[in-house]
Amino acid sequence: xxxxxxxxxxxxxxxxxxxxxxxxxxxxxxxxxxxxxxxxxxxxxxxxxxxxxxxxxxxxxxxxxxxxxxxxxxxxxxxxxxxxxxxxxxxxxxxxxxxxxxxxxxxxxxxxxxxxxxxxxxxxxxxx
Numbered sequence: 001x002x003x004x005x006x007x008x009x010x011x012x013x014x015x016x017x018x019x020x021x022x023x024x025x026x027x028x029x030x031x032x033x034x035x036x037x038x039x040x041x042x043x044x045x046x047x048x049x050x051x052x053x054x055x056x057x058x059x060x061x062x063x064x065x066x067x068x069x070x071x072x073x074x075x076x077x078x079x080x081x082x083x084x085x086x087x088x089x090x091x092x093x094x095x096x097x098x099x100x101x102x103x104x105x106x107x108x109x110x111x112x113x114x115x116x117x118x119x120x121x122x123x124x125x126x127x128x
Contacts, residue, residue: 003059007071008118015115022108029104036093046085053079067121070114 022028035041056075062068084092099107120126 004062004068004071005122007056007060008067008122011071011074012115012118012122015111016119019108019112019115022105026105033097036096039089042085042089042093046082046089049078049082050086051082053077053082067118070118 053075056071057079060068060071060075062072081092
């Protein structure tokens with residue numbers, strides 16, 4: 001299977017599942033913000049973000065002006081956020097806390113539509 005197709009499926013399903021978890025249990029958003037004060041949570045989440053971002057970039061660093069660019073941006077974003085949380089934890093947490101819950105809801109709704117778009121590309125539900 002092509003790396004682009006595999007990662008489109010992975011990120012598409014991941015983003016949709018993430019959206020439904022946060023939609024069905026909005027208290028999770030506040031819990032995540034509260035957990036940012038815990039250094040163990042911060043280190044673990046930054047390592048996971050770095051690993052996911054680095055793997056995504058190593059397998060898929062395609063800068064073509066099409067849907068594959070979305071997957072590349074997701075990988076670079078994950079790596080950048082993970083490194084920021086690990087290298088500058090207080091500054092990054094302060095920025096993340098500045099973002100209120102309403103903006104987070106807008107962001108994960110946009111990520112939901114990104115997931116739908118990626119799955120549509122892979123499965124061809126609606127012809128593009």
